[in-house]
Amino acid sequence: MRVYFTFDPRPDLKESLLRDFPEVDFVFHKKIDAEELAKAEVIVTYGEDLDEEKIKIAEKVEWIFVASAGIEKMPAQAIAERGIIVSNVRGIHxxxxxxxxxxxxxxxxxxxxxxxxxxxxxxxxxxxxxxxxxxxxxxxxxxxxxxxxxxxxxxxxxxxxxxxxxxxxxxxxxxxxxxxxxxxxxxxxxxxxxxxxxxxxxxxxxxxxxxxxxxxxxxxxxxxxxxxxxxxxxxxxxxxxxxxxxxxxxxxxxxxxxxxxxxxxxxxxxxSPHISSRSSRYLERSFEIFKPSLRKWMKGERDLENKMDILRGY
Amino acid sequence: MRVYFTFDPRPDLKESLLRDFPEVDFVFHKKIDAEELAKAEVIVTYGEDLDEEKIKIAEKVEWIFVASAGIEKMPAQAIAERGIIVSNVRGIHxxxxxxxxxxxxxxxxxxxxxxxxxxxxxxxxxxxxxxxxxxxxxxxxxxxxxxxxxxxxxxxxxxxxxxxxxxxxxxxxxxxxxxxxxxxxxxxxxxxxxxxxxxxxxxxxxxxxxxxxxxxxxxxxxxxxxxxxxxxxxxxxxxxxxxxxxxxxxxxxxxxxxxxxxxxxxxxxxxSPHISSRSSRYLERSFEIFKPSLRKWMKGERDLENKMDILRGY
Missing domain, CATH: 3.40.50.720 (NAD(P)-binding Rossmann-like Domain)
Structure with missing residues (x-):
């Protein structure tokens, strides 16, 4: 199974993933990459780098984990049509x-x-x-x-x-x-x-x-x-x-x-320059939501935490 | 009965005292005054204006209410010898x-x-x-x-x-x-x-x-x-x-x-310039402690709130 991160997390967080999920192929990229998109079953993104075209390329993807609360920039229609599951880090702020x-x-x-x-x-x-x-x-x-x-x-x-x-x-x-x-x-x-x-x-x-x-x-x-x-x-x-x-x-x-x-x-x-929800623990917290979800996913369970209705927007 | 304030409280607080205790003679002074000291049964002070000499002059005083937490500047020995009751506003900070x-x-x-x-x-x-x-x-x-x-x-x-x-x-x-x-x-x-x-x-x-x-x-x-x-x-x-x-x-x-x-x-x-215990509600709170104590005092009760052992300092 292939999990594609469209960003590059902190080394310690990456290492903990590799250690906890030896059976998973993780790919970490700073930029979105068409070739990797095409191979991924799971995409982990901040939610600002996907569009209809990219969803089309990502033909194997079944789950998108959004490591932020905002999903306004996601191509909701294209995602919904494909029945791709979307979950996010709601509550993290x-x-x-x-x-x-x-x-x-x-x-x-x-x-x-x-x-x-x-x-x-x-x-x-x-x-x-x-x-x-x-x-x-x-x-x-x-x-x-x-x-x-x-x-x-x-x-x-x-x-x-x-x-x-x-x-x-x-x-x-x-x-x-x-x-x-x-x-x-x-x-x-x-x-x-x-x-x-x-x-x-x-x-x-x-x-x-x-x-x-x-x-x-x-x-x-x-x-x-x-x-x-x-x-x-x-x-x-x-x-x-x-x-x-x-x-x-x-x-x-x-x-x-x-x-x-x-x-x-x-x-x-x-x-205050719109920074009040920021936290040095942000990514750490995202991973605390992502990891149990990934474990569920691998067991075939689909009732993920913070699973959302992409068309309704929450 | 005569209650001598060695400071001049806010008008609204003074008025509430005069209204609630019509039977008491209140005296409010900005400075300590020997003549008034000699007549007072109760003294209300911030605790920094009394010394042995003044305690001697205040020959009728039986209760000193200290509207602050600090009593280090009070003539403890002289007060204890006379058996004068001291209470303060402990906890107000x-x-x-x-x-x-x-x-x-x-x-x-x-x-x-x-x-x-x-x-x-x-x-x-x-x-x-x-x-x-x-x-x-x-x-x-x-x-x-x-x-x-x-x-x-x-x-x-x-x-x-x-x-x-x-x-x-x-x-x-x-x-x-x-x-x-x-x-x-x-x-x-x-x-x-x-x-x-x-x-x-x-x-x-x-x-x-x-x-x-x-x-x-x-x-x-x-x-x-x-x-x-x-x-x-x-x-x-x-x-x-x-x-x-x-x-x-x-x-x-x-x-x-x-x-x-x-x-x-x-x-x-x-x-921070030693202001962390300050409050716009300070005197108001002091009065909330003083008034029930004064009521007790007038009934002859002596188990006042925050009654203290002046020699031990608390």
């Missing part, structure tokens, strides 16, 4: 992302930007206010896998968590869960508003200037979902008028954030 | 301090200093490593009220917690607790070493250069206890030689940290 969200939130509450700034200037300066996270109320837009992990951590900090999702069905680690139409009613109660919403028809420009005007002046808004949740100009206006205390952004309408964006000039925003 | 410790830890793991620096320079830069806290092992030196609160939060992040105290008796939210003589054996296992130890004969210069040499090169060392836990020159040497990854310091041998300290020049240290 949960912990690093939730840790980043808590890091940013606590950093603002406990004045870390102030501490770092004074250290740069080699100044001993105690003149600042430090706030506490405990006792806050957080509104989580999209309490899915990541949102619930954030909820779990927030509850450990004695934060009251309110989730908003499509169904209003109770989500894990949420003290309350409601449907999205309660948004306007709940915004004025929140000390923290966190969005981990994906980009869909319903979430595109879901938040407007008026929503920020409803938030507390002390509110921290965090967007770790997708940049088109709010029009950048609406967000900038709300920040300029200090409708909220601070915004922490990991995603933007245009990425990289343009050099001339007004956001760079504001003092009440944190600009 | 627990939550803000624990939040600061987690903030710093997560900030380093999730590259917040890098993010802030690039934002200052208006640069979109993704080239950094982000680490995860979960799965780490933390060694907590002094798992008392604050240390256990830190342990509770760390466990929520799936960190394995090992406490070191004098008795070795199991402390809350520690997966293991040992006596201090296990220090050398445990240091090489720790990803994070956090000290919240007070300054005593036993803890003064407890850590030396050799201890840092025993730690992992990836270790984060955090001193939130007292500055004399380690000689500054030992710490600087360990950091210069990169025996550990990073140190986060809130306390120093000399405070403020002298402008010519080499620590300012290092890139693997965070210099």
């Amino acid at each position: 949960k912990k690093p992302m939730a840790e980043s969200i808590l890091a940013h939130l606590l950093s603002i509450k406990r004045a870390l930007p102030f501490i770092y700034k004074n250290q740069q200037e080699k100044t001993w300066n105690q003149k600042t206010k430090l706030y506490e996270l405990n006792g806050s109320t957080a509104l989580i837009l999209g309490p899915g896998a990541i949102g619930s992990e954030v909820g779990r951590m927030l509850q450990a900090f004695e934060v009251y968590t309110i989730g908003l999702n499509r169904s209003g069905e109770s989500a894990p680690y949420m003290n309350e869960t409601h449907t999205m139409d309660k948004l306007e009613e709940l915004l004025p109660k929140a000390d923290v508003v966190i969005s981990i919403l994906p980009s869909t028809k319903e979430t595109r420009y879901l938040l407007t200037y008026e929503h920020f005007a409803l938030m507390k002046e002390s509110c921290i808004f965090m967007n770790f979902g997708r940049g088109d949740l709010v029009k950048t100009e609406d967000l900038i206006r709300a920040l300029e008028e200090r409708k909220i205390f601070h915004a922490v952004l990991d995603v933007y309408e245009t990425e990289p954030l343009p050099a001339d964006s007004k956001l760079w000039d504001l003092d009440n925003v944190t600009i | 627990k939550k803000p301090m624990a939040e600061s410790i987690l903030a710093h830890l997560l900030s380093i793991k999730r590259a917040l200093p890098f993010i802030y620096k690039n934002q200052q320079e208006k640069t979109w830069n993704q080239k950094t490593k982000l680490y995860e806290l979960n799965g780490s092992t933390a060694l907590i030196l002094g798992p008392g009220a604050i240390g256990s609160e830190v342990g509770r939060m760390l466990q929520a992040f799936e960190v394995y917690t090992i406490g070191l105290n004098r008795s070795g008796e199991s402390a809350p939210y520690m997966n293991e607790t040992h006596t201090m003589d296990k220090l050398e054996e445990l240091l090489p296992k720790a990803d994070v070493v956090i000290s919240i130890l007070p300054s005593t004969k036993e803890t003064r210069y407890l850590l030396t250069y050799e201890h840092f040499a025993l730690m992992k090169e990836s270790c984060i060392f955090m001193n939130f206890g007292r500055g004399d836990l380690v000689k500054t020159e030992d710490l600087i040497r360990a950091l210069e030689e990169r025996k550990i990854f990073h140190a986060v310091l809130d306390v120093y041998e000399t405070e403020p940290l002298p402008a010519d300290s080499k620590l300012w020049d290092l890139d693997n240290v965070t210099i």
Whole structure:
């Protein structure tokens, strides 16, 4: 059996594969290669290097393992028609992302930007206010896998968590869960508003200037979902008028954030360059999902972890 | 009954006292005043403005409420001889301090200093490593009220917690607790070493250069206890030689940290100017402890919250 990696993993991870699966022919390439594609039964990819033509060439392939969460660039139709099984590493971003969200939130509450700034200037300066996270109320837009992990951590900090999702069905680690139409009613109660919403028809420009005007002046808004949740100009206006205390952004309408964006000039925003889900353990974790799946595959089992419906996109 | 505050609290807190205790004569002064001292039955102080002479003047005083955790500057002998009851706000620092410790830890793991620096320079830069806290092992030196609160939060992040105290008796939210003589054996296992130890004969210069040499090169060392836990020159040497990854310091041998300290020049240290226990809710919390105690006092009850043995110092 032949497993074709369209990227070249870290040596220690490669070695562990070769050691654990001596009966498998592994091929590791930095670039995609037609000849290898044609011979592979299993393809392991980051999901950005396949197209219809390549699926046609890969005539023996029965399973594609995508070592990332995004599959938007995969030729879904061609894959579905062939009945190729696709599985990915869904959930792999949960912990690093939730840790980043808590890091940013606590950093603002406990004045870390102030501490770092004074250290740069080699100044001993105690003149600042430090706030506490405990006792806050957080509104989580999209309490899915990541949102619930954030909820779990927030509850450990004695934060009251309110989730908003499509169904209003109770989500894990949420003290309350409601449907999205309660948004306007709940915004004025929140000390923290966190969005981990994906980009869909319903979430595109879901938040407007008026929503920020409803938030507390002390509110921290965090967007770790997708940049088109709010029009950048609406967000900038709300920040300029200090409708909220601070915004922490990991995603933007245009990425990289343009050099001339007004956001760079504001003092009440944190600009994280869409790196919050990153982790030094990323590939390691992918392999932790891939290896048991490969073992199953070799036994003829097809109920792989994170098996997905490529046409529905999840 | 006369209650003398040797400081002037926030108007809203004063008003709530006057409203809740109409039968009490409250006096609020910014400076200590001999005439008022002589009349007071209860003194409320930050604990830094009393001496033997003043205790002599305060001939009617039966209870001193200290609105801080530190009582080192109080004339212990004179107070004990008179049998004056002393109570303080022990535990008030627990939550803000624990939040600061987690903030710093997560900030380093999730590259917040890098993010802030690039934002200052208006640069979109993704080239950094982000680490995860979960799965780490933390060694907590002094798992008392604050240390256990830190342990509770760390466990929520799936960190394995090992406490070191004098008795070795199991402390809350520690997966293991040992006596201090296990220090050398445990240091090489720790990803994070956090000290919240007070300054005593036993803890003064407890850590030396050799201890840092025993730690992992990836270790984060955090001193939130007292500055004399380690000689500054030992710490600087360990950091210069990169025996550990990073140190986060809130306390120093000399405070403020002298402008010519080499620590300012290092890139693997965070210099927090001894503000980690601060909170915008501090006085509010003090009043939450003071008011029920005052109510008890007026009923003739003397088993006040946080009643302390002034001679033993806790």
